[in-house]
Amino acid sequence: MSAPIRGPIRLGMVGGGEGAFIGGVHRIAARLDGQFELVAGALSSTPEKAHASAQALGLDRSYDDFTAMAEAEATRADGVEAVAIVTPNHRHAGPAIEFLKRGIHVICDKPLTATMDEARQLAEVARASRALFILTHNYTGYPMVRQARAMVAAGDLGTIRLVQVEYVQEWLTEAAETKGSKQAEWRTDPARSGAGGATGDIGTHAYNLACFVSGLEPQALAADLSSFVPGRALDDNAHVLLRFAGGAKGMLWASQVAPGNENGLRLRVYGEKGGLEWAQEDPNRLWFTPFGEPKRLITRNGAGAGPEAARMSRIPPGHPEGYLEAFANLYAEAARAIRAHQAGEAPPLGTTYPTLADGLAGMRFVEACVQSSQANAAWVTL
Template identity: 40%
Template sequence: MFKRLTYGMVGGSKDSQIGIVHRKAINLHGKAELVCGSFSRNFKNTLATGKELKIDEKRLYKNYEEMAEEEAKRPDKIDFVSIVTPNSSHYEVAKKFLESGINVMCEKPLTITLKEAEELKQLARKNNLLFAVAYTFTGYSMLRYARELIKRGEIGEVRFINGRYLSEWMAKVPFAGKNSRHEWRSDPKVSGVSNCVADIGVHVESVVSFLTGLKIKSLNARMDKFVEPDRLDDNASILINYDNGAEGIYWTSQIAMGHENTLDIGIYGTKGSIEWSQEHANYLKISKVNHPFITLSRGSESVDDFIKTDYVTPGGHQEGYVEAFARVYDKFISAITKKKKGELLEQRDLDFPTVEDGVEGMRFIEKCVESTKRGASWVEF
């Protein structure tokens, strides 16, 4: 058997939210082991986290620069790094590890500017390294099956797309300074040019792109600042024109009371439609002209076997966020493993969100900001 991979993590101390999720997702398939980290700017926190995770203290580092440089020297250097820090540090951290010859998985958004994202793409390509971006929802089984149905023409040519990602956390309390874990998200010095669109709007963009393969031609965005007018957006309404003539509308919000984490996608074509909701992730609603709609479950015999081979649990059980995230990591880790064996990667091996997807996410964010600044005018993508 081929030895399992090793990885390190930047960010994600024991008090972190998303870092813990990344580790659980990787552990689900057991194909990679966490062996080093710089989990916090506070080295005491890094040491405490490392101790809890049973990592050799010699591979706990004071900062990401030291980690990248020291790991690059080792004969058993890590196979990839997982970057789970706030937005503003993604570029510098990813750049350092790419320059050190180490594959990268990075939280979204990829960077805080399109220029930085493009630079990382070129650097990964130059150094022949794999680079994944944590667009988790593309890992859900039924979204992956929906993609196949759309590819086959089951709903005809796509005419209209409706996507929304709604949450309520910024509306619940007076926000600024009240929640140290999330307060940075609306701080432009840390989050970049956007909060809501960069945090959850990019998930809508990535899922739609994943499902349909359509490219945005132009968009019209209105980004709102209801909670903190002097900070970053907490709500956005975005009209989309696609390259095939289809149209769409995205609503993304962090002030939608009554919604904890609602991601709904509807793809409407000339012959039918497909609808999916993350809160009911096991099901697709499929409608076709002159036929009653059906709700297809993950356990259905109609779902292709090649989709089911990726199941962690049998189809009759509810698939969750960590399982979807684990599938993204599994595809990424499998590609690194194949490449490490000296085998040629095919396009099907890169079935995870790549740095190119991260670049398009940054383009989406910047175009939304540009449109908003121009009075919600249409801008070319």
């Protein structure tokens, strides 16, 4: 909870107009620690809607589209220093490229893009840009996820053998996309979401989390994708086998059609010496079992939790921090990185956030799942 040494970072937003879900989340996350101030936006691809949304938010600088915004802001003395991109997947690459080209830092929602082509274009620009690119795989912002990662890295589990991860939802059990749900519409639409349904929307989160915590390098996968709801173009369930460098193996299950599950992201990692279990719906607790000893409950800021969790945490143990705080942690990491970048310094020790590489890995994950499934769950190298 240390304070800004100067005023907040000036933030712009692309997408996130009225009715959007994730835009509001980004705004709260950006605001929570006082490190960002939203000053400009192109909040919708429909200019009227964009301006109405801006007015509702009390936002003075509202643009017709992201290109106009990028051009104008890049030339203002008080122009945005960073931009949050919270559009549907097929509208990530366009604005990201525009802002990166102008040296404005990009905080982009996942997955990276809708198509692999877009991803490659974006990657090229990002690599050439002097600006930072931060991908909001927000679950990596949970304190106990950081704790788990640190414990694995410290060898508390020994060599990792197994990574079991799942992200299970129920909301698409019925054909919500035909019943007026805008969220369901674009998330089941290949034109807007890309080749992956559950795979892209939540499978990438599960995959990213598994890699983030285990530190393992995935080598191959075999995937069996399904679209259980009649008429649905994208997968709503993914059964995936994983193989990692060094011999570890895993299973990944992503589903949007499992009644009784809201956002059931759950990770279990097992090594030669111990095991870890974590669930996103109960995020302040991490279960650790050293083989041959009783299972231990490590709580955020409680006994057994280390500095990696503490730096992601605002309040003492027993008062739960949740999804918005985890999301805000990525914004706080972004702020540290941006300020260091502006000062020409290295970011503070421990600063960690998902990057372009994670985004490309996620795109490759979706692509490989689709390839494998089309080949009857044959192994595809990652």
